[in-house]
Amino acid sequence: MxxxxxxxxxxxxxxxxxxxxxxxxxxxxxxxxxxxxxxxxxxxxxxxxxxxxxxxxxxxxxxxxxxxxxxxxxxxxxxxxxxxxxxxxxxxxxxxxxxxxxxxxxxxxxxxxxxxxxxxxxxxxxxxxxxxxxxxxxxxxxxxxxxxxxxxxxxxxxxxxxxxxxxxxxxxxxxxxxxxxxxxxxxxxxxxxxxxxxxxxxxxxxIYAHTNRVEVVYQKSGNEDSLINYTKKLISGLQNVPADSEFWNPANLGDPEIGIENPNTVFKDFLAVKENFEIDQTNDQLVIKAYLHSDDKKPLDTFLTVLRKTLTDSEYSENLISADYSYEKAxxxxxxxxxxxxxxxxxxxxxxxxxxxxxxxxxxxxxxxxxxxxxxxxxxxxxxxxxxxxxxxxxxxxxxxxxxxxxxxxxxxxxxxxxxxxxxxxx
Ligand SMILES: [Zn+2]
Ligand SMILES: [Zn+2]
Missing domain, CATH: 3.40.630.10 (Zn peptidases)
Structure with missing residues (x-):
């Protein structure tokens, strides 16, 4: 000193x-x-x-x-x-x-x-x-x-x-x-x-992505398999990052061409779903959870609105109890x-x-x-x-x-x- x-x-x-x-x-x-x-x-x-x-x-x-x-x-x-x-x-x-x-x-x-x-x-x-x-x-x-x-x-x-x-x-x-x-x-x-x-x-x-966990809760009525398949497909379908995108490899974050320091980065304007869904079941309820990432808050708000509307209009609307974010990372x-x-x-x-x-x-x-x-x-x-x-x-x-x-x-x-x-x- x-x-x-x-x-x-x-x-x-x-x-x-x-x-x-x-x-x-x-x-x-x-x-x-x-x-x-x-x-x-x-x-x-x-x-x-x-x-x-x-x-x-x-x-x-x-x-x-x-x-x-x-x-x-x-x-x-x-x-x-x-x-x-x-x-x-x-x-x-x-x-x-x-x-x-x-x-x-x-x-x-x-x-x-x-x-x-x-x-x-x-x-x-x-x-x-x-x-x-x-x-x-x-x-x-x-x-x-x-x-x-x-x-x-x-x-x-x-x-x-x-x-x-x-x-x-x-x-x-x-x-x-x-x-x-x-x-x-x-x-x-x-x-x-x-x-x-x-x-x-x-x-x-x-500077870091927003991370939210979406949680869809259904009343069980013997159709769990189709509820799970439908919901996974629906949630995955609402993301805008293709499965073969360079986005999915975190090693690309530092890439001079597509990493975060390039104006043409693949790490912007994204709404991505982590495909490892969590499924919880009780006697009468089925809960499906997934984590979403976005560089902006707005797409996450839109996602929830669209998800709810699609679920309400779907053949499973009678099963639906709620669709909400159960976690939002600061x-x-x-x-x-x-x-x-x-x-x-x-x-x-x-x-x-x-x-x-x-x-x-x-x-x-x-x-x-x-x-x-x-x-x-x-x-x-x-x-x-x-x-x-x-x-x-x-x-x-x-x-x-x-x-x-x-x-x-x-x-x-x-x-x-x-x-x-x-x-x-x-x-
Ligand atoms: Zn650390
Ligand atoms: Zn640290």
Missing amino acids: SCFKKGVVVLFGFSAFGQSNLQEHEIHSYVQAQTEEIFDSLVAIRRDFHVYPEVSEQEKRTSEKITEYLTALGLEVKTGIGGYGVVGILKGERPGKSIAWRADIDAMPSNIPDVVAFESKNEGVRHICGHDVHTAIGLGIANVLSGQKDSLKGNVYFVFQPSEENYKGAKAMIDDGLFQKISADEIYGLHISPFPVGSIATKAGN VVVNDKDLTEKTVNSIKEIYGEKSVIPLYGVVTADRGDDFAYFQKEIPGVYFFLGGANYETGMIPMPHSPDFAVDEESIKVGVNYFSSMIIERLKAE
Whole structure:
């Protein structure tokens, strides 16, 4: 840890005397110098989390390490929020808006040996979703911005969230009064991804597919087989993705021609049915369930209307009890205005190539419970590139050979420290 005091003093002079373009950018040189200085220590911290991973709801050691680090930086620290959630509060010298940065901290159950030398010592648990990297970046941003404290207007909240993998932690923190303990105007966060290191990628609107479960309930009258066949066919027939589409292979998400970064992506304008129907039967009722994915909410609404009408008009209308969604996954939705502003400021500071615009959304049941924070306050979620195709390090979340180019820690701390500084300056 270091404070880079010299930078702080000079900067304060800049804001007092007005800001030219050059001066505006000076602060980001300090960000980069400070990041460079702490980079090795952040890598060491990341590897420590990697060696001692903890699954959802058991992140005791991880949260203690985070608390120690934030306390040493001089931040006010709140612990035990929604389980092992930790929040560090950085108060700028002058009043202003409040920005929250979220990092998820939990690991996953996995019995496959690590592909890195600093392998997990906690049997059956591994960081194969990169949350060790997310945590190190969150701490790095807290460190860098603490060094700029005297020139900051407003507050920054560092939200270290447990239990992302079971999709419970964000909601648990909110239910435990997170937004009463802090009053943030905007929230940001990232996930490591197989984009090349040095880049980030995002888009306005939703970034992961909507996932709904449709549930059709019938009164049984001895015709179960035909009810099941009819309903499966009907539901499958209402999707707009052909069975032989490249859409069905998640490996294509990163394809330069048809993946999410190409305007002609196959991962947009879709309503897709996962064909593994679940059938439940009681003495008198038959329940048929299926999961639907769409990049947009509207087709899901239309689907339900059409399904109900078709069922009501069908020869099975007498059997029909209900057709409804019994589950809707909370989905990450990026605020349009903030996406534009943050992307532009990062591009301006780190170059046009630093941001990959996205056109499609991620399918294959992926998601992030960061979605719950965005239901409370506007925010943006970014993919951080962590792949190095020359060394073969590809951070594909949950894959057994998950590996990250640790340069991505530097990129993450630089880009998002700068982004938060720019947001605090904005009206
Ligand atoms: Zn995960
Ligand atoms: Zn994850």
